[in-house]
Amino acid sequence: MRKVLRVLLYVLGAIIVVLLIMRLTFIETWTIPDDNDWLGVSIVPTLFTGDEVVLLTVGTPRFGELVRCEDPDKEGEWIIGR
Numbered sequence: 363m364r365k366v367l368r369v370l371l372y373v374l375g376a377i378i379v380v381l382l383i384m385r386l387t388f389i390e391t392w393t394i395p396d397d398n399d400w401l402g403v404s405i406v407p408t409l410f411t412g413d414e415v416v417l418l419t420v421g422t423p424r425f426g427e428l429v430r431c432e433d434p435d436k437e438g439e440w441i442i443g444r
Contacts, residue, residue, distance in 0.1 A: 388420045392430065394442070404443050415442075 392415050395401065402411040408428065409415065415430075423429045426444060433439040 388418060390417045390419050391415065392417055392440070398439075401441060404441075409442075 394405070394409060394411050394413050394415060396411045398411075405428065417430060428442055428444060430440050430442045433441045
């Protein structure tokens with residue numbers, strides 16, 4: 363029984379380390395803001411305002427994928443679209 367518990371702890375530790383490395387290098391989380399009506403309309407029914415989104419920060423987007431980029435009109439804010 364102790365061996366099984368030890369193996370489970372090692373596996374859990376390895377998973378945590380891998381997730382931490384992913385988070386530090388190429389994964390980011392973002393909450394879609396409630397204050398931008400146009401942003402909310404542009405992503406429905408796929409996403410809604412207030413949703414938490416996991417973003418990949420590397421790679422090239424493909425056809426049909428949602429993309430987040432900086433708003434050209436408002437510095438420091440983001441927009442999302444297809």
